[in-house]
Amino acid sequence: MITLPEPTLRRIEKTLVAVFPNHPVAAVLSTVIQPDAPPSPGQRLYPGSITLAASEWAALAAFSLPKRRAQWYTGRLCAKQAVARYMREHLPQLPLPDSRGIVIGNLPSGRPYIETRLAGLSGLDLSISHSGDLAAAIVSTAACGIDIQVDTPSLELVSERFCRESERQLLLELPGGDYAACLNMLWTAKEAAKKAARDGRMPGFLELVISRPSPAGEGCILWSARHDDDTLHRLPVTNILTTRFGQYAFSIALVPGESSHA
Ligand SMILES: CC(C)(COP(=O)(O)OP(=O)(O)OC[C@H]1O[C@@H](n2cnc3c(N)ncnc32)[C@H](O)[C@@H]1OP(=O)(O)O)[C@@H](O)C(=O)NCCC(=O)NCCS
Known part of the structure; x- marks a missing residue:
């Protein structure tokens, strides 16, 4: 039985602010969501309020293994949620785009990045991780990495x-x-x-x-x-x-x- 991701994340965020006061971050931790299953009760990332862009649905279709599909999908949702959370907390003057407008890409090395050209987002770094039943993402003005x-x-x-x-x-x-x-x-x-x-x-x-x-x-x-x-x-x-x-x-x-x- 794992501790709910949300309290764990709040605990880490409190520490992050104290340790890195000059680098705003937004991090999201979630249980893995199946792209084809209906949302379960208490699910934090509610597909529908956060969803993929057409190009990302196409990329998801290329994954055949159910576990990889779900992890990739949830990593994307976490990344979009982290960007939205960052904008709400640190760029409140900017209008929040629809989640389909926050597109996450991967460089040839595999490193993820925010493809979307929106004011305020060009200087943000992004990292994604997934393991077991959990996925996580972080965005920051500092170069960053996340691993679970x-x-x-x-x-x-x-x-x-x-x-x-x-x-x-x-x-x-x-x-x-x-x-x-x-x-x-x-x-x-x-x-x-x-x-x-x-x-x-x-x-x-x-x-x-x-x-x-x-x-x-x-x-x-x-x-x-x-x-x-x-x-x-x-x-x-x-x-x-x-x-x-x-x-x-x-x-x-x-x-x-x-x-x-x-
Ligand atoms: C890349 C690596 C760190 C991923 O770690 P992992 O524990 O296997 O898996 P995680 O779930 O924690 O992380 C996967 C995420 O890492 C990110 N990632 C992949 N390559 C990356 C890189 N070069 N830099 C930063 N992040 C990277 C991706 O976002 C990936 O998720 P996604 O494919 O769903 O977008 C690990 O596989 C590794 O060390 N690979 C070395 C391979 C290498 O040197 N590749 C260079 C190819 S040119």
């Missing part, structure tokens, strides 16, 4: 592919004592940092060095990621907020001081 991951036993078996020895020591020192749960937090922190890296090749897991974890309130950890070869400058130091709820780890990465030009 349901606990997976196999993560421990492949930990050498993404966790350095220095990071293993950090995880062992984190309060709570559940190493597998902490390992998933590290995984999402690195995935979020990789997604926030906009320039050039996406860094590999072992090229990223996570350090300096500190409690950030509301059950969140704040830590940072840098590239192990500083001379490459592929990744400016990135701050990452990570938390857990139910069987999930969840991270949001922001590159402070770096404004996006999506």
Whole structure:
């Protein structure tokens, strides 16, 4: 049984504002919605009030696997909702477009972006993630990344592919004592940092060095990621907020001081 996404998100948002006061963000977390099923009671993203543009319905039709269809669809709805929430909170002077007018595209690398040319949106970065029964999206004036991951036993078996020895020591020192749960937090922190890296090749897991974890309130950890070869400058130091709820780890990465030009 997972904690409802909404309280979790509010908890993280409160911390984000305190940690990154100069970078407004809007984030949305939702249970996965089937594009072809009627909405279930209590569903937060109500298809109908948020929906895809014609080009996005066409893109959805290309996915045949039901799980991928639902995750892609819900990621899109979360992204549109995040853009709308950002506009309501930070650009209240602008009229809110119909959700079909907020079109989300992917660059050839897979990185998502807001295709729509609307005043105020051109400087926003966007990130999307989905895992298990949940999907999430974030928009920010800073380069950003989001990652959610349901606990997976196999993560421990492949930990050498993404966790350095220095990071293993950090995880062992984190309060709570559940190493597998902490390992998933590290995984999402690195995935979020990789997604926030906009320039050039996406860094590999072992090229990223996570350090300096500190409690950030509301059950969140704040830590940072840098590239192990500083001379490459592929990744400016990135701050990452990570938390857990139910069987999930969840991270949001922001590159402070770096404004996006999506
Ligand atoms: C891209 C990657 C970070 C996605 O993470 P994941 O845990 O598998 O899946 P998530 O659900 O968390 O994220 C998927 C979302 O990441 C986003 N994404 C994909 N590629 C991305 C990139 N290069 N940069 C930022 N975000 C990216 C997409 O929005 C995608 O969702 P969508 O396809 O529904 O739009 C991961 O697969 C990875 O590390 N890939 C490396 C592959 C690589 O280097 N690709 C470069 C190709 S040129």
